[in-house]
Amino acid sequence: MSMTPTEMAGRIVRYGELQPCRTAFIDAHTPGSDQKENFTIIGGGVSESADQHVHINEAHGFNIGAAGQPPKCRNSLHSHRTAEVFFVLKGRWRFFWGRWGTAGEVVLEEGDIINIPTGIFRGFENIGTDYGMIMAVLGGDDAGGGVIWAPQVIEDARDHGLVLGENGKLYDSKKGQSLPEGVGPMPLLTEAELTQFPELAALDVVPGHVARYWDLMALAQKEPAKVIGAEARLKDRPGFEVELLTRGSIPGEMHSHDRHTVLMGMRGHWRFAWDGGETTLAPGDTLSVPPGLAHSLAPAMTGEASLYRVKATEDPAGPTWRG
Template sequence: METLTLSPSEMEARIVRYGALVPCRTAFIDAHTPGSDQKENFTIIGGGVSESPDQHVHIKETPGFNIGAAGQPPKCRNSLHSHRTAEVFFVLKGRWRFFWGRWGNAGEVVLEEGDIFDIPTGIFRGFENIGTDYGMIMAILGGDDAGGGVIWAPQVIEDAREHGLVLAETGKLYDTKKGQRLPDGVKPMPLLTDEELKAFPELPPSAVVRDYVARYWDLMALAKHEPARVIGESALLKDRPGFEVELLARGSIPEDAYVTDRHEVLMVMRGHWRLAWSGGETVLAPGDTCAVPPGLSRALAPSMSGEASLYRVRNTDDPAGPTRRG
């Protein structure tokens, strides 16, 4: 494999610093709906699933998956929706309640900082910041196009219409409060019928927590001597969503520089990490996201004492379609 060399400026263009994240407050159909109108959406790598032309995209090149984030103040929630491909979250800051089902009452689970949730495809899901401060969750979305958008529960579309936002069948939002209207020949997004809704399962909480949730401190114990395999064919959460996820801690860092033919995204959870590569070095802080290209030699090491962890995501040859379902 031919190895690469990147200058510090070239690598910095592949790093999205937490403090430089640009939010969008009008990303989705529930942007005016009370209880959901204070959330912020971040598109870090790839186009994401935003329905707003105002969404800022930090890195447009996709490695076979998308990276995004959601930031919300306390008691703010994201409305019930579904995706056609994987949606994986880990909690960077705060305490979050995830809930699912047609009406959001089929089950729920509370995630603490570092916990990760590989949400099954084909179910309606939502989430809420139940902490006391502004919270942030990081997201990995399957596919280069993130599955072709969001599928909203019918009541979400109806509630949004009452507060001035109309979603077109093209997936674009129109704000009637600003005098916008659907173009001629363009219809509103149709509501799912009762028959279509039968295809969205209501999963029991016990099965979801057992098969789709991994707790941070369990993963840290597994990562004591080698990377903890979190999501993958032979990982703790056995799934093949088009990418694999590992957690690296202080004791599981590769001793030498390494090269891979896969795209690799580093998402720092705790601590500061020194990243050295053929051409330079830098320090990654909590919340930073770094897209390392195939063929580039790199080495990782915590730059300070104390707790250190990061999630490492790599693309696989698995198709980014529906993965595990209920």
């Protein structure tokens, strides 16, 4: 399999060319959440807005996205039916969870990664001093069919002009929009339904769902550090695997994969070569490697170099399955 440089350019999303959506979700007008930017990099994602730009609209078996937020900006409590994995590209972030966001929390630094358990309400907040960015991997091509919001999020949004229809689309009264005829508002979860969302303490989440960057860097000195997978540090099978690669653990020879693979730059610059050309990846860049394409990786300069590699697996995307 070969690919021209022009064809490959269409599979690379540069960090500096990411196109944000500021009205992606129901809390876009809610004070405290109204400055966030959402990015859909690969796949349709879970955005509720028709304004969301999709950079690479090709099914991979998982979705890649990102969230950018200034200090003290937070993402409201929600849940997913498939995996939601984040790593911190820039800044310092607090992740919290539970019905009211008080069941547990953990602070992540740059490079740290969290595989949030499915079936719990979760949110996150930039607690750093500058604009921060977290990169996300969502399980499944349709990411579980969308977002499940805690009831108070829907109520707060309605007070600030945004209504989520039962069709999963947002309607903004500040723009003169209203629910179409025959479409009702998204119903709030009942008390009986809310009992299905467990309140997990930090000790129930952090040990098996959080991996620290410098621990992974130490593990990846001679071979890729397996971060998420059946035999990985965070044992889960969400429909994809995640590894951390460093200059000491890269496969220097040409190789290929039989499923979609995505490279996500963390630190340093990387030289990516394939049958047809060569390019350089910088921190925050995302590259989609098609199945069967022979390629190689090498650091492009001295210094710290790391990237996360996400590979599709045959496991079905669904609730967290650890084991």
